[in-house]
Amino acid sequence: MPLIIIVFILLLALWLLLTSGDLGSLLVGLPFIMLALWSYRLQRHAPYPLTFSFLGALRFAVFFLRESLRGGLDIALRVWQPRVSLSVAFYEYRLIFPQGPIRSFFMYCISLLPGTLSVCVSENGKLRLHVLDDRGAVAEDLARLEQRVCDLFALPCYKGAL
Amino acid sequence: MILDALSVLLLVLGLFFFVSGLLGLWRFPDTFARLHALTKADNLGLGLVMTGLLFQVPDVLWAIKFVLVWLLALVASAVNAHLIAVFLHRQQEGHDESA
Numbered sequence: 001m002p003l004i005i006i007v008f009i010l011l012l013a014l015w016l017l018l019t020s021g022d023l024g025s026l027l028v029g030l031p032f033i034m035l036a037l038w039s040y041r042l043q044r045h046a047p048y049p050l051t052f053s054f055l056g057a058l059r060f061a062v063f064f065l066r067e068s069l070r071g072g073l074d075i076a077l078r079v080w081q082p083r084v085s086l087s088v089a090f091y092e093y094r095l096i097f098p099q100g101p102i103r104s105f106f107m108y109c110i111s112l113l114p115g116t117l118s119v120c121v122s123e124n125g126k127l128r129l130h131v132l133d134d135r136g137a138v139a140e141d142l143a144r145l146e147q148r149v150c151d152l153f154a155l156p157c158y159k160g161a162l
Numbered sequence: 163m164i165l166d167a168l169s170v171l172l173l174v175l176g177l178f179f180f181v182s183g184l185l186g187l188w189r190f191p192d193t194f195a196r197l198h199a200l201t202k203a204d205n206l207g208l209g210l211v212m213t214g215l216l217f218q219v220p221d222v223l224w225a226i227k228f229v230l231v232w233l234l235a236l237v238a239s240a241v242n243a244h245l246i247a248v249f250l251h252r253q254q255e256g257h258d259e260s261a
Contacts, residue, residue: 072182111247112201120247120251
């Protein structure tokens, strides 16, 4: 089955799940599913197969929940202080994932985790990100996320290299 | 009864993080820092609200729905933050070149 059909079925299932199977709501849902499929076709990278590991997904979920908690607490601690203490900076990090869904996933996770926000991939192929506090262990945090993403997609990762 | 209390506790905690995100939007010095506040604090806030509501669901389908809503909100917030950051970064670089 072509990939686009599979994505269509997945999106349709998602919509029906969210609307409790109300078929009339497809009047709104179907145009948006088509829009999503159209944007899905716009991606320009070479396609590559994706693999998943169940155990990796579990480890990733635990890691993600813990880091989300840490990220939210970090913000709360900063905003409720009498003086906001930040040391914002731009930061560059080497990317090990090729252009495509895994790299995008990695970049979005960075934005959801404590103190980091991915900005763009610069011309030298490095990831440019914004950090809230450059006094923290940014590289270590990113390397840990990288390892968990490798676990999730069943990729062999050894000391920061694929 | 205990489940209701747990729900209330989680909802209040969730609201606390929403307010923290809002406060960050107000108190943080620049747009990048404000994006940090919105993505992290609001996601945790929504996650806690979602977990609090999980104790009140009538069936499993609703539980799946809540988790899905949270995940979709996570994706939307990460993508939005990224788009705003890229736009801002381009604008600042363009400004530097002209200066």
